[in-house]
Amino acid sequence: MAEVEQQKTQQEEIDDAITAELADKEIASAMADMVVSADELRKELGKRTEVIEAATSAERSRLQEREQAFGDMGPQLREIETSTIRLLSISWLFVGVGLILALAVPLSYGRNGPDNTTWFITSIGVGMCVSSLAIRLMDRRTRRLRRGLSVDGADYALMQSGVETARQDWRSALRRAVAGLLREQINRRGPSYSLTLDIAEAGGLEGMKSPLFHIEVPAEKDADRRIRMMPGGSIGIAGPRGVGKTTLLRQFCSKEHAPPSDSTADKPSVRVLLHAPVKYDAREFVLLLFTRVCSAVAPEKADQALVGREWEAHQRRRVVDLVAMSVLTFTLGWGTFLLVTSLAGWKLSPNLAPALTLLLVSLAGIPLWLIFRNRHGREPPDEFSANKEKYGETAAEAAELLRGLAYQQSVSRTWSAGVKTPVGLEGGVSTNVTMTEKPMGFPELVARLNEFLRKLAVNNRVFIGIDELDKIDSDDQVYQFINDIKGIFGEQECFYLISISDNAMSSFERRGLPVRDAFDSSLDTVITVCPAELSLSQTLMRRWVIGMPEAFLCLCHVLSGGLPRDLIRVARELILIAHRDPTVNKSLEALTRSMVHADLTRKALAIEVAAQRLDFEPETGQFICTLDELLTNAPPPTAPSLLLAVGRLTDGLTSSTETPEFARSTHDKLNRLRLETAAYVYFCATLIDTFDNSLVEAEVKRLAAASGDGSLAQLAKVRSSFEVNPRLAWATVSRFRRARGLQPKSYPL
Structure with a gap:
């Protein structure tokens, strides 16, 4: 149902873009000159809806991602705000009632002085005030944890703004795509062979990165055929600058340009495109590549906030647990004290009924509460387990690797206890989380990347594009760079597409001659992008x-x-x-x-x-x-x-x-x-x-x-x-x- 609604919305946006462009001055003037009606052009564009969708797929993909993240974030933020308000309300209620009960002893001095019942009521009031303070402290700790696991109002506003920006970008892309197709249809109806250039406007020349700038070329078809025949490997993309090597890399290695059928394929594709540094460092480049691959697979931050919500619920249960156990323990202790004084015949001579009542309530309440806490108060699963359950093992491992590439997390817990005189028990638990940079050697980095790619390739096809390699001035630097990183090539179902210079292409094609270099041993094949016909x-x-x-x-x-x-x-x-x-x-x-x-x-x-x-x-x-x-x-x-x-x-x-x-x-x-x-x-x-x-x-x-x-x-x-x-x-x-x-x-x- 949601997919049908999305298709309906997309078609409505396309219709609006066609209507807007038909009213454009440049298009309207050309229609009048060529005597073409708007209905004719609208009908022609209705047959080319797939072309418009393909031309705007990148902007559409960005919009869908941001809408999904925004949709997940809204309920989460409302839940956070509701839980915060609830805890604060409970805290103020405890303070108000506690202060009223705590006045029982001072007010009793105006009559016959305080008795045991008065002291008990006052103690309950003081306990409620202390519980209120505990609730405040626990809520503050929860909010502190939430900063790292969840979202706040600023994130929500920023995400909302991002959705609107992505929607405007998509609408602009639709208008550019529609305008390009309208121009093409008008031009095809009457090609001009005039020897005079009489063009009033040329709005289509405003931007280099037009959504219709890409048209399938022979090199793209060649690359697609080779990929279908190969189990994996590295493919060099050669050709002069400006011929379209980057455009070709985007078609295969950019997530935003992935075909719509990619999401429903038996083995969905993971696509990563990055640029080779002019002044390279092999380790830093592989580290960047590893990070980008993990980012492409790991859940988004808004999705990972699910774990944060579970931890917040656990912290709120701890607050309730603290209050309940405090009250039950107090009633048990007070009831025991009253019982002992009654049996021993001390001067207090309290009524035995309150003692027995408190003991019965506490002895029955503590076991029942412990049973309830064991069933409903268990700690939630850790982040890896939560992500594994919802997104799968590969995504969970990617999230762990993403955090561990630059840092390692160490958690230490200490317990201290002591006895104070005359009678008292003091105890505490401290938890310390530290983040320290974790240096990883280059061979280990390459090995871990290859291991992760092998796991990823079981259910996915991986496309990694390395662009701008042909812009490194020194051929020696290029050869050294390829030599350093060629250890990452060769995994099954993992395809590397690398833009290379004509010199590199020449070196590869002369591999049968007594000439051997890094490209000969690193690339499986080379595809040359030729100038357009x-x-x-x-x-x-x-x-x-x-x-x-x-x-x-x-x-x-x-x-x-x-x-x-x-x-x-x-x-x-x-x-x-x-x-x-x-x-x-x-x-x-x-x-x-x-x-x-x-x-x-x-x-x-x-x-x-x-x-x-x-x-x-x-x-x-x-x-x-x-x-x-x-x-x-x-x-x-x-x-x-x-x-x-x-x-x-x-x-x-x-x-x-x-x-x-x-x-x-x-x-x-x-x-x-x-x-x-x-x-x-x-x-x-x-x-x-x-x-x-x-x-x-x-x-x-x-x-x-x-x-x-x-x-x-x-x-x-x-x-x-x-x-x-x-x-x-x-x-x-x-x-x-x-x-x-x-x-x-x-x-x-």
């Missing part, structure tokens, strides 16, 4: 922007090299340039030249900084001056002007063979920098030659559908070719130009 870039752009002509989509794809992160940056810059000046020429050729000009200006400044570090004069100074003249302070270029600049940048390029040996390395670095610059300018000249105002609909379709030389796919690969070698990039551009009927240039060396 044109179709994927088009899908993303159609979800971000309404009305982007196909020629401009192709331009953004080529400039980004198929890297999703750069695709959105290029699209932003293109629209900013078009909106910068109302009088600017917004044709394809003019905007391509403006984009190339802005890009070359930034590149020239970066290259100048790199060249300044090379002490090889006068060649370095001449190269910087040429850059400043041709690229930094030049007007928007044309294709012929850039081809001339290529010649200027490579004029006088000489081999380092005749250079003195001490300067040969610097000379080679300068040559490499000049060749990279010239190759990139050559690529930009080709962009201007290709994306001009002659790129009509038929030519756009031909370029997009073609493969091999002369295709847009080939031109987009130039970006990744620069990371390999400038000669390769130059050769790729020349083949494209030759296939397009453009004059190629020869490589300088």
